[in-house]
Amino acid sequence: MTDGKLWCWTSPVWAAAAVLLLAYLAASVGRSRGQLAILLVGLGLLVLAFVSPVGVLAEGYLFSAHMVQHLVLLLVVPACLLLALPSQAAERSFNRPLPDRVGRLLATAPFGWVCGVGAMWFWHVPQLCSTAALNPAVGVLRDCSLVASGIAFWWPIYAPCERYRMPPLSGIGYLFSACLGCTLLGVYITFAPLSVCPAFANPADRIGIMNSLYNAGLTPGIDQHIGGLLMWAPPCVLYIGAIIGLLGRWYAAHEPQPNQLAPAANNGV
Numbered sequence: 001m002t003d004g005k006l007w008c009w010t011s012p013v014w015a016a017a018a019v020l021l022l023a024y025l026a027a028s029v030g031r032s033r034g035q036l037a038i039l040l041v042g043l044g045l046l047v048l049a050f051v052s053p054v055g056v057l058a059e060g061y062l063f064s065a066h067m068v069q070h071l072v073l074l075l076v077v078p079a080c081l082l083l084a085l086p087s088q089a090a091e092r093s094f095n096r097p098l099p100d101r102v103g104r105l106l107a108t109a110p111f112g113w114v115c116g117v118g119a120m121w122f123w124h125v126p127q128l129c130s131t132a133a134l135n136p137a138v139g140v141l142r143d144c145s146l147v148a149s150g151i152a153f154w155w156p157i158y159a160p161c162e163r164y165r166m167p168p169l170s171g172i173g174y175l176f177s178a179c180l181g182c183t184l185l186g187v188y189i190t191f192a193p194l195s196v197c198p199a200f201a202n203p204a205d206r207i208g209i210m211n212s213l214y215n216a217g218l219t220p221g222i223d224q225h226i227g228g229l230l231m232w233a234p235p236c237v238l239y240i241g242a243i244i245g246l247l248g249r250w251y252a253a254h255e256p257q258p259n260q261l262a263p264a265a266n267n268g269v
Helices: 013-027 033-051 053-057 063-083 087-094 097-106 109-122 126-134 136-158 168-191 210-215 220-254 258-268
Strands: none
Touching (some): 053 063, 063 109, 109 168
């Protein structure tokens, strides 16, 4: 097995990342360096999810690589895209009637929750999972739907306009329940028979790497167990990080300001 086989430098994801970057630079008035850095991190991870060995092995070889790719597309890249949006430009865009209606729809917690958690469950129905892994057109549809679902999921938490965000305490419940949804799917995948995604149970060795993978201990059974654990633990770590951020947001909103403390101090003199 050569390292060259595990990289796909000709992936069309380069063009998608370039279009997103150019559109961002053209439209994001008032962006900060930090927001631009977040966008570049998100786009870099998007590219790596397809160009690196993760992307190659996700194409019908390793279920665990497929799971890493999907978690990046559903949870990491959408969060980076939203966090990179400057509020000034977003406020101008969403002040118009149609964008505002879209923003309010995305701000509906059940809609975002079903999109974010439901997309992962939906694309792991065995027949759909195998079809998307083996059919490039269905695979593109799956990948685009994961990014779109991730944006819908994170919108009530990280929307660039304050009016679309959930109250922090409600957001904590939203994220905690999503963690439970991912945990249940992870438990199911980890302990299910070798049929969650049949394409990975008997992969077609198109580039001659399966013997090396099996010799390294990555048999289909072990591979599915690893994929289940990846579905179980990393998403909840991300959700806990977001919950901590919401707690900080709640505390900042309820912390007394200096001009509120001064009168109280004067009254006590």
